[in-house]
Ligand SMILES: Nc1ncnc2c1ncn2[C@@H]1O[C@H](COP(=O)(O)OP(=O)(O)OP(=O)(O)O)[C@@H](O)[C@H]1O
């Protein structure tokens with residue numbers, strides 16, 4: 076039995092297709108990252124998995140249970156940080172952990188859990204006086220109280236300072252090393268890359284790419300390119316004198332698709348031969364960021380393939396160095 | 398499935414939060430006591446039972462013997478009635494000016510030659526100043542007339558055949574305080590659970606706290622039970638405080654019996670459920686607040702909280718009869734003031750039915766998740 080098995084899950088809100096036919100499985104011990112722009116449907120999907128929302132269509136099995144029908148049973152085995160975690164204003168983290176422990180009927184040392192999420196120094200501060208990041212940490216602490224085998228973390232690090240983010244990453248890595256399964260949403264691609272075994276990119280209720288980040292880059296990225304700073308004239312010259320696919324960004328960047336590394340030699344020979352001036356050269360390949368931007372801002376054709384207007388790409392948004 | 402342990406855990410967190418919130422504490426415990434103090438003070442204005450009356454004695458003598466100063470003995474006798482508290486005014490003052498300066502309408506002038514004329518059996522008038530619309534003035538002139546009769550009889554060695562035991566002057570006021578306590582107890586049973594549950598049930602829904610709680614083994618029944626329990630305890634504490642203040646500050650007459658218990662349990666349960674219902678069926682906390690007020694305010698004033706509904710016009714009385722609080726206050730009055738247990742039993746029955754209906758409705762409408 077896989078911890079999470081879903082297929083063709085749909086959830087519509089009137090005309091809005093919040094989740095529009097999503098299928099995937101998550102393996103035991105895996106960290107599964109869910110990426111996607113605002114409104115992509117991540118929270119809706121996660122809450123369907125948690126049993127907080129009812130799907131319109133599709134099958135959902137979480138730890139072998141139907142979350143909507145058997146939510147009460149499921150909730151004892153999962154841990155959740157909702158997006159925008161809130162709690163009783165007049166309770167402090169220590170009391171909150173104690174409260175959850177009482178509700179779940181488990182014995183825990185609140186201070187130990189709070190230490191784990193680096194909140195032990197504010198264990199006695201009322202929730203209303205905690206900073207945004209401290210509130211998030213308290214949410215994480217509460218999700219751990221019942222020692223869940225499966226965790227749903229909806230944007231656990233949003234609003235955290237870099238140190239606190241790394242601390243949460245440590246907690247997540249530690250959970251992973253203890254064999255817990257984790258489904259995580261985030262807007263930080265580095266976070267997804269650092270933590271997840273696999274990521275899925277969601278857009279408009281669909282999953283548009285899924286796999287390890289290398290797989291996604293290989294599948295949806297442009298492969299290796301040679302970039303030369305030069306004029307359009309130079310670009311045309313290279314194009315005329317090689318078999319290569321050459322793009323010009325309209326300003327000063329020529330981008331040449333390299334099918335194999337040796338292609339760079341032909342391109343440079345053509346450039347040299349033109350007698351024209353050219354500046355800095357380097358090679359680069361798409362990062363997960365590039366692929367993400369392409370996937371979510373690109374226009375999809377009927378096969379779900381992304382068409383991007385490479386010629387319109389502005390220099391600088393590729394993250395390449397100048 | 399229902400776990401008392403989880404209910405108690407939730408109760409502990411909730412009551413701790415409540416106690417940390419000065420505002421809730423004020424409205425739950427302090428405010429009802431303040432109400433008793435204010436209303437009690439207003440309506441038993443002279444709680445000693447005496448009316449201050451200014452007396453100008455123009456009969457300055459001379460008196461060959463002490464016993465010939467009838468004016469002074471008349472004033473002493475006035476002072477000993479226990480009904481009025483005599484303040485002597487110097488004969489040189491302009492009396493009506495003086496009364497106006499002291500914002501008082503009650504005054505008596507003993508004319509010059511009062512004693513001499515009395516002893517000579519020459520008719521003489523005592524002037525009583527008063528405000529015809531004030532009940533205190535009627536009491537003052539009544540007292541003076543009574544005293545004058547007594548002196549008239551004594552002059553001819555007669556004695557009163559019909560005596561008078563003066564205990565009735567206080568009853569009006571005492572009655573009001575006695576009636577005020579059940580009314581204000583009802584008021585506090587209504588206000589705290591009602592406003593609080595309207596507020597938290599809509600607020601928790603908005604910030605998705607219910608969703609979060611649904612991810613724990615706490616059930617919504619347990620959650621609701623813990624709120625109801627809390628407000629039962631709060632109402633009991635505020636009840637005891639109010640009764641204590643009523644009895645010690647205003648000498649209220651209150652009968653404490655087990656018959657009060659059903660009202661103190663059902664009342665908070667009823668209004669917690671009603672508040673829950675309002676908070677749940679409304680879209681957001683703002684609407685919930687408005688609807689909560691619309692439901693609460695008529696009940697606050699028309700159920701016999703601050704004044705008996707018998708003084709209200711008939712159509713308002715009919716409205717009162719559909720308000721749940723009316724039956725709670727009627728029942729509390731029946732128990733605390735009139736010891737009319739048949740009436741109380743009827744009220745308990747009505748309140749039980751309303752409570753069950755509202756509780757079941759609240760539990761049904763109230764959703765943990767989407
Ligand atoms: N209860 C609801 N009623 C109506 N529309 C909803 C509801 N919940 C979600 N939606 C819509 O469904 C879409 C997906 O929302 P969702 O919250 O799942 O996005 P998300 O991927 O989590 O976004 P974010 O990154 O901003 O958190 C949005 O267009 C949202 O407006």
Ligand SMILES: [Mg+2]
Pocket residue numbers: 117118119158229
């Ligand atoms: Mg979201």
